Amino acid sequence: xDPVPPAHPLRRTPIQQRSADRLARILDACAELLxxxxxxxxxxxxxxxxxxxxxxxxxxxxxxxxxxxxxLAHRNLDRYADGIEQRLADLPDTDxxxxxxxxxxxxxxxxxxVPGFALVDFGVPAPPSEGPASDPNHLxxxxxxxxxxxxxxLTPDATLERAVLVAVEATDALIQLAFRNDPAGDxxxxxxxxxxxxxxxxxxxx
Numbered sequence: 456x457d458p459v460p461p462a463h464p465l466r467r468t469p470i471q472q473r474s475a476d477r478l479a480r481i482l483d484a485c486a487e488l489l490x491x492x493x494x495x496x497x498x499x500x501x502x503x504x505x506x507x508x509x510x511x512x513x514x515x516x517x518x519x520x521x522x523x524x525x526x527l528a529h530r531n532l533d534r535y536a537d538g539i540e541q542r543l544a545d546l547p548d549t550d551x552x553x554x555x556x557x558x559x560x561x562x563x564x565x566x567x568x569v570p571g572f573a574l575v576d577f578g579v580p581a582p583p584s585e586g587p588a589s590d591p592n593h594l595x596x597x598x599x600x601x602x603x604x605x606x607x608x609l610t611p612d613a614t615l616e617r618a619v620l621v622a623v624e625a626t627d628a629l630i631q632l633a634f635r636n637d638p639a640g641d642x643x644x645x646x647x648x649x650x651x652x653x654x655x656x657x658x659x660x661x
Contacts, residue, residue: 464525465516478516480506482527485520486571494524494574521579527571528578528591535565535577536598543606551607551660555652558599559626563640566630573634592627596620607660618659622652 469475484505488497497520503510517523542557565572578591600619604611626648633644 464522464529467515469516477506477508477512481508481513481516481523482530483570485523485527486569486575489524489527489571489574494520494579497524499523524575524579528575531565531569531572531575532577532594532598534569535561535595536602538564539599539602543602546606548606548608551603551656552653554603554606555656555660556649558602559645559649559652562626562630563645566634567639592623593620596623599623609660615659618656622655625655626652 465478469478481502484502485497488501488505492501499513499517499520500510502520502523503513506513513523517526538561539558542561543554546553546557566576576591577595596616596619600611600616603609603619604615609615629644629648629651630640633641633648636644
């Protein structure tokens with residue numbers, strides 16, 4: 456079993472553009488191989504071969520494949536937040552319902568199009584010793600609470616944070632069900648998920 460990496464998965468943060476490009480190639484290769492052969496068969500060597508970089512380049516950034524998968528998940532979460540912000544730029548700040556729709560729609564786009572997302576979306580399961588703050592859905596909920604608060608001029612208090620976390624957990628389970636039923640996401644279950652999110656969050660956002 457891989458040892459647990461530190462909270463930040465990178466051993467070294469790239470400074471030069473060439474290093475940043477190499478890191479991007481490594482993560483792209485990791486995502487492709489996750490789709491092709493799964494996490495269990497993923498290895499730092501196979502990623503290096505696919506990325507066209509020396510194995511030492513992979514170890515310069517990552518100590519093991521778990522750290523690499525966590526870095527991919529962090530990149531996914533950053534891209535998810537960026538995608539939501541772009542959607543919110545076109546939405547008024549007076550109605551929260553289109554905002555919640557945008558959050559779900561961006562997730563569905565990534566679920567259908569981003570390599571490796573089916574196995575590593577926003578994180579790999581954290582050992583209990585790392586606590587809830589390292590749980591992927593907790594990380595997503597924190598980011599979403601910040602985005603919702605900023606766009607809707609809300610104070611991210613404990614009530615809002617808890618409601619968003621519950622909505623994220625429930626939505627995650629339902630979207631997994633939708634994609635088990637249909638590789639493109641069962642549209643009826645997606646519609647039920649959207650209705651659930653709207654009804655539940657109305658308790659704190661209306």
